[in-house]
Amino acid sequence: MSGHASSVSARGDRARHRAFLDGYYGWAEPLYDVTRKPYLLGRDRALARIAARPYVRLVEVGAGTGRNLARLRALRPDATYAAIEPSAPMRRRLAGRCPWAVVHDGFAEDVDYRALFALARPDVILFSYSLSMIQDPARALRHARASLAPGGEVFVVDFGDLHRVPRSMAQLFHRWLDAFHVRPVDRALLAGERARVEEGRWGYYRIARLPPAPQPRVS
Numbered sequence: 001m002s003g004h005a006s007s008v009s010a011r012g013d014r015a016r017h018r019a020f021l022d023g024y025y026g027w028a029e030p031l032y033d034v035t036r037k038p039y040l041l042g043r044d045r046a047l048a049r050i051a052a053r054p055y056v057r058l059v060e061v062g063a064g065t066g067r068n069l070a071r072l073r074a075l076r077p078d079a080t081y082a083a084i085e086p087s088a089p090m091r092r093r094l095a096g097r098c099p100w101a102v103v104h105d106g107f108a109e110d111v112d113y114r115a116l117f118a119l120a121r122p123d124v125i126l127f128s129y130s131l132s133m134i135q136d137p138a139r140a141l142r143h144a145r146a147s148l149a150p151g152g153e154v155f156v157v158d159f160g161d162l163h164r165v166p167r168s169m170a171q172l173f174h175r176w177l178d179a180f181h182v183r184p185v186d187r188a189l190l191a192g193e194r195a196r197v198e199e200g201r202w203g204y205y206r207i208a209r210l211p212p213a214p215q216p217r218v219s
């Protein structure tokens with residue numbers, strides 16, 4: 001496939017994915033926080049890990065209703081916050097809830113993170129139950145790591161593979177997730193990106209911390 005054809009195909013995929021997100025969150029957004037609380041586990045544990053480390057600039061990818069950003073700002077009001085959110089219904093909710101955050105319409109695979117902070121690199125990039133819905137999670141993680149400030153971290157909290165429950169139960173759960181275009185984060189992908197991984201109960205969720213990408217040596 002030529003570069004032009006590949007680019008056209010990628011734009012088409014993005015348009016379809018954006019249409020799915022807008023359609024889905026258009027009806028789910030008003031009840032999102034209430035209905036997701038029982039099964040988006042590990043989020044507050046991840047936020048506590050983030051709040052315990054120093055940071056000045058933080059970006060959440062797929063920030064949704066702004067629930068996590070609001071909690072982080074309550075813990076660390078001295079920091080600057082930004083959000084990447086491709087869904088129009090969620091951006092409207094996010095902007096109303098977090099007027100102090102920079103809200104950007106874009107995708108994690110190629111967003112310019114530095115543009116969110118006047119060309120400064122973020123210290124923390126958070127993917128909270130969003131990486132499993134991103135079309136190219138490997139590219140999104142590589143790009144996030146390459147965009148971090150020195151000493152920064154990428155945090156991921158997302159569905160695991162339920163490896164500690166009967167296989168039939170795990171398969172049923174994964175089929176249910178697949179109906180919503182959700183694919184649990186691959187353990188091999190995290191290992192390949194040098195992640196430190198904390199497993200939740202039953203392998204239901206994972207919290208991963210990834211360092212900045214190695215910088216090329218200057219001879």
